[in-house]
Amino acid sequence: MATTAHRGTWGSKAGFILAAAGSAVGLGNIWGFPTQVGQGGGAVFVLIYLACVLFICLPIMVAELVIGRRAQLDPVGSFSLIRPGSNWWLVGVLGVLAGAGILSFYSVIAGWSLAYIWFTASGAVSPDAVGAFFGDFTANGPLSIGLTLVVLGATAAVLVGGVQSGIERVTKVMMPALIGLLLILAIRAATLPGAAAGLTYYLKPDFSRILDPAVINAALGQAFFSLSLGMGAMLTYGSYLSKRESIVTAACWVVALDTGMALLAGFIIFPSGFSIEGFDPSAGGPGLIFAVLPRLFATLPGGQLVGAAFFILLTMAALTSTISLLEVPVAHFIDVHKWTRRKAVLLVTTGVFLLAMPSALGNGAVGALGNLPGLGVDFMTMMGTVWNDFALPIGGLLTAVFVGWVWRVDQAIEEVELHGASFPARRLWSVLIRYVCPVAISVIIVYTIVS
Numbered sequence: 511m512a513t514t515a516h517r518g519t520w521g522s523k524a525g526f527i528l529a530a531a532g533s534a535v536g537l538g539n540i541w542g543f544p545t546q547v548g549q550g551g552g553a554v555f556v557l558i559y560l561a562c563v564l565f566i567c568l569p570i571m572v573a574e575l576v577i578g579r580r581a582q583l584d585p586v587g588s589f590s591l592i593r594p595g596s597n598w599w600l601v602g603v604l605g606v607l608a609g610a611g612i613l614s615f616y617s618v619i620a621g622w623s624l625a626y627i628w629f630t631a632s633g634a635v636s637p638d639a640v641g642a643f644f645g646d647f648t649a650n651g652p653l654s655i656g657l658t659l660v661v662l663g664a665t666a667a668v669l670v671g672g673v674q675s676g677i678e679r680v681t682k683v684m685m686p687a688l689i690g691l692l693l694i695l696a697i698r699a700a701t702l703p704g705a706a707a708g709l710t711y712y713l714k715p716d717f718s719r720i721l722d723p724a725v726i727n728a729a730l731g732q733a734f735f736s737l738s739l740g741m742g743a744m745l746t747y748g749s750y751l752s753k754r755e756s757i758v759t760a761a762c763w764v765v766a767l768d769t770g771m772a773l774l775a776g777f778i779i780f781p782s783g784f785s786i787e788g789f790d791p792s793a794g795g796p797g798l799i800f801a802v803l804p805r806l807f808a809t810l811p812g813g814q815l816v817g818a819a820f821f822i823l824l825t826m827a828a829l830t831s832t833i834s835l836l837e838v839p840v841a842h843f844i845d846v847h848k849w850t851r852r853k854a855v856l857l858v859t860t861g862v863f864l865l866a867m868p869s870a871l872g873n874g875a876v877g878a879l880g881n882l883p884g885l886g887v888d889f890m891t892m893m894g895t896v897w898n899d900f901a902l903p904i905g906g907l908l909t910a911v912f913v914g915w916v917w918r919v920d921q922a923i924e925e926v927e928l929h930g931a932s933f934p935a936r937r938l939w940s941v942l943i944r945y946v947c948p949v950a951i952s953v954i955i956v957y958t959i960v961s
Contacts (some may be wrong), residue, residue: 518673519750525678527763530747534682534768535674536831538736539798540824543772544779546732551723558729567733569942570906571761573913578748580925585742601908604774605742608901609838614865615893620828621657630817637808644800654870665832666859673750684826691823692774699781708784712776730954740905743834746841756931782806914944933949
C-alpha cells in the first residue's frame, strides 16, 4: 500500500469536508445552477436536479472517495494500483486532463468576477450600458489574461503550502465566509419589489416538463459539474482522507453543503431578477451574472456595496474550486513522476495558463486565437462542451463500472467499513452503482451526442 507521508493528509474530518465542499461549491452553484433552473422551467428543474444528486451523484461520489482512499494516490496511480496491468489507468488520465482543461476556462471567468468587485464597488457599471460594458470588458484580451494570471497565481500559492497548511487552512476560512455572504444576500433579495414573483417561479414546479429529456440532461450535467465528479477532484481529495474517517458521512456532508448553497443561490438570483422590468429567467450564460445583476445593483440604495459583496462571494466560490482543479494534475506529477510539490505546482500552473490564453483572448477583436474558423464556436464554449458535457459524464460512467463490476462492490464496501465505520445503505448503494448510475449516465451521454 502506498504511503501518504510525503504527500500529506487532512488534519481533521471538518477540514476535509470543508475542502471537498469548497471544491464542489463554485461557479456551478452561484452562476450555473440558477441559469439552468431558468432554462429548465424553474422548480421542476430543481426537483429533477435533487433526484440526480441523490440517486446518481452521491453514489458516484462515494465511489470516487473509496478509490482514492484505498490507493492513497492520484487518479492515474489509484486505478493502476487497484487493477495493475489493465488499461483502467486511462480513466485516471481522463480525470487529470479534465481538471486541467476545466481550470483553463474556469480561471478566465473567475478573473472576470474578480474585476467586477471593483467595477461594482466604484460604480463603473452604468445601469443603462451594463451589457455594452461587459462586451467591451471581455473584448480586452490583455486584461483578461492578466486577471487569469492573478487567479492562477493565487491558486498556486495555496497549493504550494500543501494539503493541511495550504488547501485545508484556506478553505476553513473561505467556506464559512461564503455561507455567511450567501445568507446576507438572500435576505436582501427577499426584500426587493417583485421578489414574490421570483420565489413563485423558483418554488412552484411546472410538471409538464418533468419528463423533458433536455431538462433531465441539463440537471444531471449540472449536478456532475457542481459536485466536481468525473474530473478526479473527489478521488484526489479522498486519497488524503484518514482510514478512520467515515466515507459515507463525509460524502453526505459534502453533497448537503454543495446542494444547499446552490439552492440558496437561487434565492438570490430569482428574487433579484424579477425585481427588474423585462427580466427573462431563461436567459443564461455570462449575461445573467455580469449584465443582469450589475444592472440591479446599480439601481439599489447601497447597491455598490451589495454588488461588491456578491462578486466577492462569486470570486471566493471560484477560488475554492480552482484549488481542487489544480490539485488533480499536481497530485499526479507528485505521485507518478515523483516531482516536488513546488515544481509540480509551478509547471502545471504554467501549462494551464498557456491553455487558458485562447479562452481569455477569444471574446474580442484581439482574440483571433480564441475563435475556431468554420466551427462557429469560440474556444471557451468548445472547451466547456468537451469537458463539461462529455468528459465528466464519461468519467463518472467509467468510475461506476469500475467499482461496480471490475473492482466489485464487496471490495469497495470493505474499504468503506474499515475500523467499524457504518454503511447503512450499502445494498441500495450497490444497486445504484452497478445498475442505475451506468444506465442513467449512458442515456444522458447518448442524448447529448444526438442532440
